[in-house]
Amino acid sequence: MNSSLTLSLCTRCARRRSQVPQIRTRYPLSRYSTSTATLHDHPFRVAVIGSGPAGFYAAYRLLSKVSDVVVDMYEQLPVPFGLVRYGVAPDHPEVKNCEEKFTEVATSPRFNFIGNVAVGSQLPFQTLKPHYDAILFAYGAAKDRELGIPGEDAKKNVLSARAFVGWYNGLPEYRDLAPDLTAGEHAVVVGQGNVALDVARLLLSDVDALRKTDISEHALEELSRSKIKRVRVVGRRGPMQAAFTIKEIRELLQLPSVAFDAIPKDFLPPEDVVAKLPRAQKRLIQLLAKGSETNRSTAKKSWSLDFLLSPHSLHWSPMFPYRLSHAKFTRNEFASSDPFVPDAKVKQHFLSSGQQAQVNIPCNIFFRSIGYKSLPLPGFDHLGIEFDGRRGIIPNDGFGRVTSSTPTAEDTTTPLDHRHISHLPGLYCAGWVKRGPTGVIASTMMDAFGTADSIAADWEAHKSSSDAKISFLNSTSGSSTGLGWDAVRAEAIQRGLSPTSWGDWQRIDSAEKERGKAKGKPREKFGRVEEMLSVVR
Ligand code: FAD
Ligand code: NAP
DSSP states (O other): OOSHHHHHOOHHHHHHHHHSOOOOOSSOGGGSOGGGOSSOSSOEEEEEEOOSHHHHHHHHHHHHHOTTEEEEEEOSSSSOOHHHHHTSOTTOGGGGGHHHHHHHHHTSTTEEEEBSOOBTTTBOHHHHGGGOSEEEEOOOOOEEOOOOOTTTTOSSSEEEHHHHHHHHTTOGGGTTOOOOTTSOSEEEEEOOSHHHHHHHHHHHSOHHHHTTSOOOHHHHHHHHHOOOOEEEEEOSSOGGGOOOOHHHHHHHHTOTTEEEOOOOGGGSOOHHHHHTSOHHHHHHHHHHHHOOSSOTTTOSEEEEEEOSEEEEEEEEOSSSTTSEEEEEEEEEEESSSOTTSTTOOEEEOBOTTSOBOEEEEEOSEEEEOSOEEOOOOTTHHHHTOOOBTTTTBOOBOSSSEEEEEOOOTTOOSSOGGGSOEEEEEEEEEOTHHHHOSOOOHHHHHHHHHHHHHHHHHHHHHHHHOTTOOSOOTTSTTSOOOOOTHHHHHHHHHHTTOOOBOHHHHHHHHHHHHHHHHTTTSSOOOOOSHHHHHHHHO
């Protein structure tokens, strides 16, 4: 194609350009090959909302695949990395190695980090949208699921695993959580996923083993006072349906001076069934059957996996009304004849008298660990996004394109599933907000790559198709200004926001490492946003 740069100034862009303040972009056109700058006079601007693994892996893939893309990554906290920093357990430092890859991504001149800006609430989409060709939602799960049992809303020692994990990892939201680990010897964790095992392991670990990790100092202090000696991890189904994985179970079984209650034989599948299981499941069941070598009589602490129990209610001591005393559970039984299939369902177990079978478990601190939950961002209606509250995801086509059902007004009989589904131009999602709050970093990476590939393919098709079948943000009103953060910044400042840059994060990072050095830890995180900002202001 000849003189593509002249051709590149499409009328939509030219018109649009005259309407916006002309702020010089940090990425002059000369950076881009003429072959990639044929449709617009600006780079392909993508706003990524969230700086966890989904945001960073998608950014990495986009930057590698699309030569004219510029990624602006927005993060509500002044610091990056989402659950890698605030979820992954402090005694799993190797898992945090992905931060090195993310840091490499951030060195690209086509990448901007904009921290301390919560998109939707602090920065409305009306401000963001005109300046981007695409928005990629990768904002994870801001809440967790609730049990809905009496006592769950108590202020003291009835906690979500999300809050407790945030507290020991220095998440500002939970800096003042103040769990009381001295209230008694018994802890109960409801749910049998890997988060539940993280909580159990932290409670059972020798506090000296945690001193060399990046666990927050306030958590270390409380854990060193802890009186907890017994942790029960309770599931509503059986061992074959548990969500935890081998490595995490093995770690708990190998904790020094910690005993494990043997699982009653009839909960475990017979040998002929075990022999036919897929390899990973077979190893997990064998591990559970083998248990721990630590003797209960010599152990300092112990733990158990309790099965077929659903939480019913929480109870406080009549003598000390602020002291949680026990949790009541109802017994379940398998609804089908085969309790050893992974999707086996359960139902309540009733005694021959017709009464619900119940059991009380001593409990001085209670954790629910039954999964996280994503929420819609304020202003989604402005973008036409119909958040799926039941599944806790942004509706999408499985490849990361945000979809919308557009029922006609007169159609009230066709089930929603059968109504027309359309893509919302320029809107994409990745990670937990795309597929729900499950999956490890590796699966989140694959998922983010998938979404980035969709964006790259759509952009390519958009550029090469004359009838522009695939459109992006602002297509109907012309096109985006393509100015991205260069235009949004002024409005953010006007709104009183104090955005942090990647350089700011690097200074916070260095200060945290310096604070950690004195204590022999890799870092001592700042637990409050103001403390982080005071490093850079
Ligand atoms: P997140 O990591 O949650 O990132 C979302 C980001 O978006 C956050 O930084 C958040 O602050 C930001 N955000 C939210 N709202 C806004 C907004 N309005 N504006 C701007 N930014 C916003 N996986 C492993 O492989 N190994 C482990 O050991 C492991 N441990 C885990 C421990 C816990 C307790 C949990 C909960 C998960 C763990 N995982 C682990 C799973 C892993 O953390 C997830 O797969 C992954 O973090 C999901 O990535 P995400 O980017 O979708 O979400
Ligand atoms: P999860 O794996 O989905 O486990 C949730 C658990 O809660 C399940 O046992 C589930 O049982 C139970 N549950 C749900 N609703 C319940 C209810 N109403 N009553 C009782 N129990 C209920 O979620 P997670 O533990 O939060 O973990 C999220 C993801 O992060 C997972 O993919 C996990 O592997 C990952 N992660 C990984 C690591 C690691 O690699 N080390 C560490 C932490 C987290 P049912 O099956 O019966 O619904």
